Amino acid sequence: MLTQALLVDDSRSVLNFLKRHIEAEGLVEATTFLDPVEALACARERVFDLVLVDYEMPHMDGISFIRVFRTLPGCADIPIGMITSRQTDDLKMEALQAGATDFLPKQPQSVEMTVRLRNLIQLGAAVRKLSDRAAHLASDVAAATRKLGEREEEIILRLALAVEYRDNDTGEHTLRVARYSRIIAEQLDLPARLCRDIYLAAPLHDVGKVAIPDNILLKPGKLTEEEMAVIRTHATIGERILADSSCELIRLGAQIAAGHHERWDGAGYPNGLRADAIPVAARVVAVADVFDALTTRRPYKEPMPLEVARNYLVENKGRQFDPACVEAFLSRWDEVVEIAAGRLDTRSPI
Template structure:
């Protein structure tokens, strides 16, 4: 335990420190200038402060007031040394934050007893702080484990849907990271960006309910088949809605609305403009770009310039213009994501993060 001793008289400081040497596990730091002691406290935290009242440049009450303003020193025990007749001073000291007093001339036995009591108080404070920090760390650890399991479940659900689709598993990773990049360039918070990364892979989970002869058909779908295919948006919402998980609820919103179009010509609800949830507008850009630039059994990959031209032509009609601009803002990052999550390189352990 470290005790800060402040008195403008050197002899008094020496005597007090010698008395403190009698206490177990106790060391002292001494100052004869309160200003220097206060400066020391900006970088160090004592366990107990012993301060004299009568000092020429800064008295004890002034020191205590300044000391208590330091965020790390709000609860540190303080013993102030005063003369027997300085009752008003002690009242002021209590208001400033003093915990106890020693009366001059200082009695050795009383000094040791009061110092031991104050140090015991501080020791208990530190135990509580350590316990609180440990509990906080344990809560964070448990929360991280729960979130990791939740993310794994989400990823496995997404891959279950993806396994029935001609699209590859790498598509999930690319479009999720494209979505996160768009969110970043739109100025979304890191928490919202992470939510996009986690929830975007669930956008097509409703395809688990689409018959194989439609989902895997290599040619163009008939109007009747396309009507059935469009139900995957509502099916995905029904699978995910009502979950206690915020990630899954966000996935439900994206699944339902990522085929809406900015001009209202999309499905299933025909929403227009900002009525389409922002995350769905973001995923629409990311999903279409990756679908266009990826090779499938039924089509060749578009070159990048053609895909970008498609996005620009669809801006304000198919896509939210702000989302298109945000996607194209840092093109080098788009290319890096495309390179990082190639079809033959995607990791099975998770989405990663760009």
């Protein structure tokens, strides 16, 4: 790829000379402007590898041009040579402080100009290669990070499904809860990243059930008080399984596992947290989990009609549930109905 040079000088003869000279070896393609304002407009739309600008021009001098050019996106490191017949120390210092890289004497046939110009061309090409390499490396890092994230998400989902398959033939409860949770998080206007993370971490809410004996977890009838006490330990167990992970999603899952049975009025378990003391992700999943539990068949009960379950949420907002989470959930009721009926894809939240 040819090095792209931007040449700015109010003298057409100087521009023509510079263009011929800089393109002589076939390594550079030059774009010329008599007007520095027009040159800056072009630089906002195109990428250049090298800039040569005259010092004395109408409308804008070379130093002012350099200052503006350096503020343009991607132009902080592009080599800039200032062409001037004035070689005072004050002028050079001002130009360097503005962002000039080098100075070219306004003596077209001088050896000094030829050497300095060659050095600037080489520097421009080197900066372009470094920039391209940095962009390539950034792309590789982004791809690797994305792949790592996808693997973390898959591990989370499969861990959640492994638990869910113990008391559900399809594991779809876990996936529906994830989608209900995303609806609530989005309607609460939580940050997009947090909505995504709640969506992905929600399936871990019941991971602690892995430690609950089958004779209690799968019991077809009503549980005794002693058995209910054992069931309630799954919240604390889930938190212990997931806590202190280096993975942000799993740490969020620990919050959800620990808090999704807390109640807005403080009467929940395991810690009796109240209102905003309950992490928002746990408050979100509490609504999603209870609604799905009410509306699906379990070993000990038949499913509740959707409208009846809806009324249950309304009646218990401000007591069992965060009122804002209930309102957020109900605001997209048509979508909730589709998910509950299995008409929206519930195969994987990833």
